[in-house]
Amino acid sequence: METGLIQVVCLGASLLIGAGCVWIFYNASTEMDGTSFLSLLLQPQQKAFALFFACLAGTLMAFSGRRHKGVFIVLGLLLAGGIASLPYVYPVKVNPSLLGGSGSGQAPEDEAPQDNAGSMVLPPDTIQKASVQNYGEGDLRPLFSAIARKQDQGVLGLWVVGVNAANRDMVKSYLKRMTQSGDEPMFYDRKGTGGGLFVITPTPITFKEFVDVVSRLGEVTLEDKERSFVEVILNRDKFEARPASAALQDERHQYFVLANLKELSSLDIRRIIAAAKRLAAVKPDKLRHEVSSRLVELLKEPWGRDAEYVTALASALVVWAEEQDAEAQRVVYYVTEELKKADCEVPSSLLRFLLRGPEKESAFGMLLSEWKKDPQRWEEECKAIGPTGEAAVIQVLNEADDFVLKRSAARILGEIGTEPSLAALKELIHDADNELRLCAELSVSLIEKRLGKGASPAVQ
Structure with a gap:
């Protein structure tokens, strides 16, 4: 019984150590301010910490087997x-103070910045906030x-x-559109650091405009x-899809508009695009007013070459904006x-x-x-404008050589x-x-009837 009790204790302790290590690393990796316990250790020390408890938990698991010893040894491994x-x-970032920076993210006054190739300590006068400093020497060389x-x-x-595999392409697409870059941004993944480097070129925007663009990322x-360099902690909620909500799809839901x-x-x-199509x-x-204002803001931003994106936004705007809204009209x-x-x-x-506005x-x-x-597609729209377009349509009727266009003009x-x-x-x-x-x-007959005249002899 004593041996069996010891084995049960070993099994429980090994599982508890494993769960505790997962909890510690998971919470430390989500704390982006660098104040967790593990962030006070350099990355080699973090790995040594995990290795120590890995050996301890694995050994306890191996010793907890009584009859099926081989199975428990495999489980321990x-x-x-x-x-x-x-x-x-x-991955857990390292506190800036361990990488040569002060708690505020500034380098000591007597410490000169390194050269451009692999610089990690940046000039104090350029640092406005504390850097998370989760990249090492050489990561910025591209x-x-x-x-x-x-x-x-x-x-x-x-x-x-x-940044991760799920949101990398979304971030890349956003940067290309908002920076008006001629080329696709290059991404350099730095696995093990929890981050990656995007290099955007060529772009016409200023550094200040670039900071405004990336501030929306997080x-x-x-x-x-x-060095034309910015560091940002990504707000994943802006990229990763939320759980399916009935309010997004059901237009009868009381929060349909708010959700979209x-x-x-x-x-x-x-x-x-999906939200704009639902609103349209x-x-x-x-x-x-809130929906219209938001759509106007989005349409004032760079579009890139995505016609579906701008068409969806504009189609929603003409539904939600007031017809006399001068800003929406422009x-x-x-x-x-x-x-x-x-x-x-x-x-x-x-x-x-x-056609209904200024x-x-x-x-x-x-x-x-x-x-x-395309006469057939736009014929009904031309009829809807009324007598305002009569002179222009008569001119087309007289000058056009295309019989399809002339027939449309007559109708x-x-x-x-x-x-x-x-x-x-x-x-x-x-x-x-x-x-x-x-x-x-037929058109002559319709006009004369509308004007109150008798039927034309030609029509009779």
Whole structure:
């Protein structure tokens, strides 16, 4: 009985040590201020700490076996290996004071900064916050090499604490879009440190603008303008998807609008697009001003080349913004122009929104341009503008060589035309194209009926 009791105690102690080590490393890795117990140890000491308890827990597990000794020895080895791997699974940063910096993140006054190649101690006058200092010598060399190669092209470096395989591409996409970088940002993973280096080049933005951009990623802990370098602790909530919520999908839910408005604050572009599409499919109700303002803010930011992103945002904005909202009108007009320049499809809802507001004259020119390229798609939109567009449509009817466009113009004039349209249409009632002739005859009949005139002899 005494031997059995000892073995049970050994088994319990080994499991308790394993659970305790997991708890200590997990909590220390999530504390980003560098004040945990393990952060007061250098990384080799952290590994030695884990190795000691790995050997202790593994030995206890091996001795806890009574009948199946071999099985417990294998379990002991597995437990020891798991504990020994904790410094790699849950990396813990080192307190800045152990790496040559003071508690405030500043280097001692009598300590000169190292050279650019692998610099880790930064000039005191450039440090605005305490650095987490979880990178070692040489980790920043890709940044300094890029600066040396492309001094006149705008090179920026960002060390991100907390970046992983799940959010790396999202961060990269966000940086490329917001920094207006011509190339894809380069990422240099530094496994075991809990961070990685992004090098962005070329970019036209200033260092101050860059700091504003990365501050949305999380907490900025260091700014070094001289080396074009910023350090930030990533806020994973802005990238990692939340558990599925009924409020996000069910438009009848009382928090539907609020939940999707919060999604617009995400930095994951896919989540923003999905929220914008959901908002565009419902009628505006509560929080109309807040949703409209947020969409305007997003559309004022750089878009990159993602037409789906900007189209989704603009389509939601024309639903939630007031028609006489001058700011929304300007933003939608700019979006429409940029989509046309990029030869992307312009949603009809954008032009309808512009035609009802202060930008209607400019929007009408856009509408005519789109109608000439695709008469069938935009014919109904041209009819909706009423007599305002009559003169322009008559001009197209007289000058166009494309019979599809001429037929469309004749049908439009039948809906919006007045006296001037009659003369232009009557010239086509003897045209060689049978379909165009029928369109002209029908339109003449519609206009005369609308104006209270008798049926045209030609139509009879």
